[in-house]
Amino acid sequence: MKYFLKTAISICFVLILANLNLAQSQTGQFRLGIAYGSSLFSNKERFEFTIGGGQKIVLTHDNPTAYFTPKFTTGQTYSISQLSGPRTCSLFGQGRGTFASQDIVITASCGSPTLSIFKMEVTGIEQGENFKFADNYRRTYQYPFSTTANLGGYPQGDDYSLTQTAGPRQCVMTLNQGVVLNTPLTVKANCGRTGGGTTGTPAPQKAQWDLVSRSSDDKILGTFYETFTPVIGGSGADEGRYVAFVTYTKGLGGGTGKYRQIVWRDRKTGETRVVSQGMNGVEGNQNSTAPSISADGKS
Known part of the structure; x- marks a missing residue:
């Protein structure tokens, strides 16, 4: 059906x-x-x-x-x-x-694509354990016990992917990537110690997404509604290393938060600084938007 x-x-x-x-x-x-x-x-x-x-x-x-x-x-x-x-x-x-x-x-409203319902069947989770997963639409899922859960709709014809992002063991996953068809699909994750997940091999703990709207010392974090319009630079081994974006987060990169400023961040060193400023080092006195960045990401 x-x-x-x-x-x-x-x-x-x-x-x-x-x-x-x-x-x-x-x-x-x-x-x-x-x-x-x-x-x-x-x-x-x-x-x-x-x-x-x-x-x-x-x-x-x-x-x-x-x-x-x-x-x-x-x-x-x-x-x-x-x-x-x-x-x-x-x-x-x-x-x-x-x-x-x-x-x-x-x-503007452009309607919606036709979606197919996805479910995830997670087995082998023991008491006190917690397993996390994410899809390529930046949706995250967390399971503290074995269950079959509804993941929601996926646009038909799209490429989809679900991966494990955390847990005490690496789960064995099936049907977790492919093309969305016009029929329901159940993704399976066997996280058991025998016949499933690999004992002693932890799931990847590194976050899938890097929060770039943060100060050099990581003490100031920008929220999703304060930061927008990112552009990415860097080439070769430094591909994706440099990011510029607009924010009005107070204190981020030295900004006062009075106006929206353009901030540049080096994801490797963690350096974050306001670049929408004059030669005297004073930040812009109007809202700055639509940043651009060089191919190497350094300007």
Whole structure:
């Protein structure tokens, strides 16, 4: 029997006051940006938009935020339209507007992909033990006892992957990666000491995701709503080492938290510092957005 779940996954698009200069914010110049607002969307879908019938940008699972190149000033108008995508997106009549002196936020709904229900059957967990898992949609699961649990819906046609992230033993997993079909699926994790998990071999303890919005001494941590728009640099052995992002977390990299600043972090050394500042070392006196970073990540 075939099952599928359709759930309303709204895709929010944010029109952002932007600034291409990594070092210092500018006043009175704005750019138009689009970003996904949903935490779960298909990794095979592409939505293409255009501004005024000119420049095109594409949003995907790997590129959830994009910016149009033209700059705008107060009083200028904008017009966004959808060129392509698996579904028609609704801009709720706000695809056209005029720039003012504050951020413009537009919510667009693109419906939802068809989902297939996944379950996970975890066996062999003993009293006092705890096993953790994660999927490639950044959803995490935790099991303190053997059970069969509902994982929710996965977009049909997507590539999926579930991995173990913590536990006293490495579990033996089956059906934990592949392509999402239009039928239900049960992923199995045998965590028992015999015939299953490997005794004495702990599961990987390192976090799957690295929190880059933290101070050099790791004492100040940015929250998910204070930090956004990351860009990544680094090449060769240093690929992914350097990250720049926008934040208004007080004290992060030396920022006061009064305005949104661009912060640069070296993930290897842990150095974190504000770079949206003038030659005198004073942070920008307006909101800075849309950071860019060099290929080597050092500027």
